Amino acid sequence: MPKPGPGLRLIDVAQRAGVSLATASRALAGRDGVSAEVASRVRQVSEELGYVANPYARTLAGGSSSTVGLIVHQVDDPYFSEIAGGVIQLADEQGLLVQICHSGRDPGNELRQIRNLIAQRVGIILVAGSGYGDPDVESEARTVLAGYQRGGGRVAVIGRHALGADAVLPDNEAGGQALGEHLLGLGHRRIALVAGTPELNTVIDRMAGVAAALRAYGLSLADVPVVHTDFVREGGRIATERILREHPDTTAIIALNDAMAMGVLAVLRERGIPVPDRMSVVGFDDVSVAGDLAPSLTTIRLPMTDMGRMALELALKPPTSRPRRRPTGQQLVIRDSTGPAPASPAPASPAPAGPVPNKRQASHP
Amino acid sequence: MPKPGPGLRLIDVAQRAGVSLATASRALAGRDGVSAEVASRVRQVSEELGYVANPYARTLAGGSSSTVGLIVHQVDDPYFSEIAGGVIQLADEQGLLVQICHSGRDPGNELRQIRNLIAQRVGIILVAGSGYGDPDVESEARTVLAGYQRGGGRVAVIGRHALGADAVLPDNEAGGQALGEHLLGLGHRRIALVAGTPELNTVIDRMAGVAAALRAYGLSLADVPVVHTDFVREGGRIATERILREHPDTTAIIALNDAMAMGVLAVLRERGIPVPDRMSVVGFDDVSVAGDLAPSLTTIRLPMTDMGRMALELALKPPTSRPRRRPTGQQLVIRDSTGPAPASPAPASPAPAGPVPNKRQASHP
């Protein structure tokens, strides 16, 4: 294991400034008990020498850590990378460092990462995820985090309620409803729902919104095929194949996030099913590439970068007795992947499986 | 600043195992001087109690830090987030934590982040970037990192040579050449180059490859318009607008990364210029969405995730006297954004600026 360099110590600064170690420490920490004159002298010497406190020593002695741990499902998922970008942005402004961990979409793993970060004595833990499926893990996590908070640790969660911590939360239900209303308003009645794993509260809330929209049109979730798969691109692919097979008359697909919507679009493209002429598709999140997809994706915009910032802001504030909730805006962005429902009902036969009529086949390797 | 919790201490484990602090430390560190019997007893107790060493104390005492610092331009840029994903993956397997910093594409900032990480005494520094424009900053960074390495720190860079450290490096020149040959082979002769800022060595190398391809066809870089802009999506937009204005007869655009290529495609779409029928476009990197773009993008595939892993692997190995270079594969992926050069020369008049003939206008907000 590599060793960090030696580096300037506080005592060097103190000596150079002609004061004791303790005084130098106080001066740099900005606490009182030091005359203004001495304080500024110390600060100046420190500046000149380019002194930076050893964070390990500082944390060990003072018990205060300046690093924030961020747990995401996967950092190369655009949804999470944008959140991470926001966190890092603000952390940098505040002179904090950010530890990123992957939970890999696995609750057990997420719990392990939380434990790990606590053991690492980070001062702040941010959990960006979609909630637990497993209630045991859920309550265990809540317990662990409660202990951590009792010990002075700060916690905020992003995109989920629960865990007894401050939360930055979009109105997933309103978003789902907007999506449903948009499609229903375009005349679609044979809508399929590509949902993530059914335990994620994100999925539950977004589905509830869709259900509300359906209800307004005299329909219910029972009337639409709902396919639960992984909350990622591949999940969208699998779900779409199943929908095309089992419900070939579908005219619109709601994917509960953009990642799955990308999988949906990919399958439709491969099958040569024109979007939106024969099938409308919507996503959720508005990841930055959503507007560049083929076709550009109608979706609900979530301010991921801001969400990251807000979560860290929340965690940085003095804690309150009750967990705070901070809403984020969400907004329907209409692009090219949605259009009016086809006038004539779609053919009852499944889409052709052979070579497709469209211009050129993607060489998706 | 939040305080990390108290937590189990090594002495607790030692007492429970009926040995001294020192013996427990040795046992858990796996060094010899401890009988096998005692060692296993200590390990078992530690396991049972769920003991995790306080990394701050450990680092302070032993001088060894188990966190790796990763500097990227911007973590929500897919190129970098995929690299980060690879680093985090391997780090997690190895029980290391990852600190992520943004350089924001600014060499001065990058240097600042390096200094910061060194001050934070991380054990490993990974720099993913494209090299410095400013030679002063470059040599300063090299000096700082050399001192860090002398002190036992490990350094590896990703996607650039230089800095006197181990490097994971794609053959950017070969990639550029493959791109050029692909387009030239399709009959394109009026090719424009959307390059990033001219100081990045990534840009220089990729351009050199393109130049080599041109040479084989009796052309040179002097014959093609080269637009240097920011190495991001917006840069691609700006460059494309300029190319369309100043060189309306262009039939193919080479963007030196996918981010810029996305900007190129966006402008072409807005202007209603069909790709690839009237204009072919290629990118470089093959970020994960490249195949889902409108149209899907012909590009050079780089194994970003592996590059992240490899860089950390390199840094974890015992250092060598000379910096190592580890090549990464790169491979042309042909998709829908390239096609034969239009038979008739493009019209000399600029593309229509008004409403476009294609199906529907993106509502890019």
Add this chain to the structure above:
DNA sequence: AGCGCTTTCGTAAGCGCTTTCGTAAGTCGG
């Protein structure tokens, strides 16, 4: 002048760990 009070600063005690050093056993040849 003498008292308590505040302000300013130094001394020293850790934070939890690694590691050097010393010591009590055990090993061995003679």
Add this chain to the structure above:
DNA sequence: CCGACTTACGAAAGCGCTTACGAAAGCGCT
């Protein structure tokens, strides 16, 4: 059966910092 080694472990000295705590000095008050 004894000195010279080896082996297994404990005591203690830090790593660089923060933060009680206490001493010294300056202040107004009686």
